[in-house]
Amino acid sequence: MFKILITEPIPEKPISFLEEIGEVTVAPKGTYDTEEALISHIHAYDALLCMLSTPVTRNVLEAGKKLKIVANFAVGYDNIDIKAAQELNIKTANTPDVLxxxxxxxxxxxxxxxxxxxxxxxxxxxxxxxxxxxxxxxxxxxxxxxxxxxxxxxxxxxxxxxxxxxxxxxxxxxxxxxxxxxxxxxxxxxxxxxxxxxxxxxxxxxxxxxxxxxxxxxxxxxxxxxxxxxxxxxxxxxxxxxxxxxxxxxxxxxxxxxxxxxxxxxxxxxxxxxxxxxxxxxLPHIASATYKTRDAIGMLAAEAIEGVLKGKPDSDIPNLIRR
CATH class of the missing domain: 3.40.50.720 (NAD(P)-binding Rossmann-like Domain)
Structure with missing residues (x-):
């Protein structure tokens, strides 16, 4: 079974989707807002579904020995060291269009x-x-x-x-x-x-x-x-x-x-x-805060995780970050 970490609570639909392919851990909000907290646990996970507040630095990625994909619950991805991820052959994904x-x-x-x-x-x-x-x-x-x-x-x-x-x-x-x-x-x-x-x-x-x-x-x-x-x-x-x-x-x-x-x-x-x-x-960062959009964001991130963990070609995962 794949192990998947979600860094804070998200809508239930993408969580249930991911539970079909692996063991999902949903952390309480704020648990992984620091690099140190992520580094101490990321080694156990195959996939990370994270927030803009999650500092996915080079150190975090290097500690993720099993990590195959980082999917951001957002369109932006300035919290992720994309260059380091590419060097370490870790896929990254965001959630364009749905917001x-x-x-x-x-x-x-x-x-x-x-x-x-x-x-x-x-x-x-x-x-x-x-x-x-x-x-x-x-x-x-x-x-x-x-x-x-x-x-x-x-x-x-x-x-x-x-x-x-x-x-x-x-x-x-x-x-x-x-x-x-x-x-x-x-x-x-x-x-x-x-x-x-x-x-x-x-x-x-x-x-x-x-x-x-x-x-x-x-x-x-x-x-x-x-x-x-x-x-x-x-x-x-x-x-x-x-x-x-x-x-x-x-x-x-x-x-x-x-x-x-x-x-x-x-x-x-x-x-x-x-x-x-x-x-x-x-306002407290709520531009995408509708039921429909937050479900869609979660599902897009979850589908990218499923695609990578199941070995689908990159061309079949449209929201992978390519640069």
Whole structure:
């Protein structure tokens, strides 16, 4: 029997699927959030199904003498040393595609809540301050004819763009490569090659890019200075794409009008200055949190594990990471 480690509880469907091919251990949340904890146990397992919070370092992979595959319960995989895995002939997998619609909905929801100050308005009511309709109460930004600048026009970026177009927004985008002309035309989207130009033209700036050496702290003090004072920032990519200290200062100084963040650089810790920043919507990394999507994420990871453990050709496992 194969031995499979799942680093924290996930939906039951993928667990039951994996129990058909091996002995599955589901660890309590937080058990394997350190390299040391993983190293002490990974030698016993043939497969690892892990979270973005799981540090799958070279040391961990070298300790996994039986390890054949690491499958991330996420689209991103910056927590895994992919180069080391390839050198050690350990397969890696992520979960593309299945999060797209849930994340597109969520990004639109964040923007609506932020632009119309829904959190502040609800708090105002719950605190007993609502005494009737106010002509100047909680004035926000209408989205029609505003410009949405998207950094990272992959599947999720495009899903957000489709929704924003339905609200009458204009789309500009920055991407490593220009998207297909048919998609660009469908979205009436304009490709902008320069980050500073994109930022200065955007009423709303959305971050949908992966975390790489190039995108680490991409949004820093210099870039924030270029944003219009009325601009809003939405991030559902990775926390470290933003210099959180610089963002917090910009919000406190009202250099930008607001930010909605689902991810943070040092999760689960949140920068203390962000916690006190005005017009800031902070959520605990829940962009993919629907029943359908979380089941699909788990099954995609589980199917990759099954394929590798049963010796299927790599070509039959579409979500293996190849680079």
């Amino acid at each position: 797209t619609e849930a994340c597109g909905d969520y990004a639109m929801g964040l923007l609506l809540a932020l632009s119309r100050k829904l959190k502040e308005a609800e708090n105002y009511l719950r605190e007993g301050k609502f005494s009737g309709w106010e002509p100047l109460g909680f004035l926000g930004m209408e989205l029609r004819d505003r410009t949405l600048g998207i950094i990272g026009m992959g599947r999720i970026g495009q899903a957000f763009a489709h929704r924003a177009r339905a609200f009458g927004m204009n789309i500009i985008y920055l991407n490593r490569n220009r998207i297909e002309q048919t998609t660009e035309k469908e979205l009436n989207a304009e490709f902008v090659e320069d980050l500073k130009e994109l930022v200065s033209r955007s009423d709303v700036l959305s971050l949908n890019c992966p975390l790489t050496e190039e995108t680490h702290h991409l949004i820093d003090e210099e870039i924030l200075e270029l944003m219009p004072n009325h601009a809003l920032l939405v991030n559902i990519s990775r926390g470290a794409v933003i210099d959180e200290e610089a963002l917090a200062e910009a919000l406190h100084d009202q250099k930008i009008a607001g930010a909605a963040l689902d991810v943070f650089e040092n999760e689960p810790q949140v920068h203390p200055k962000l916690l006190t920043a005005p017009n800031t919507l902070l």
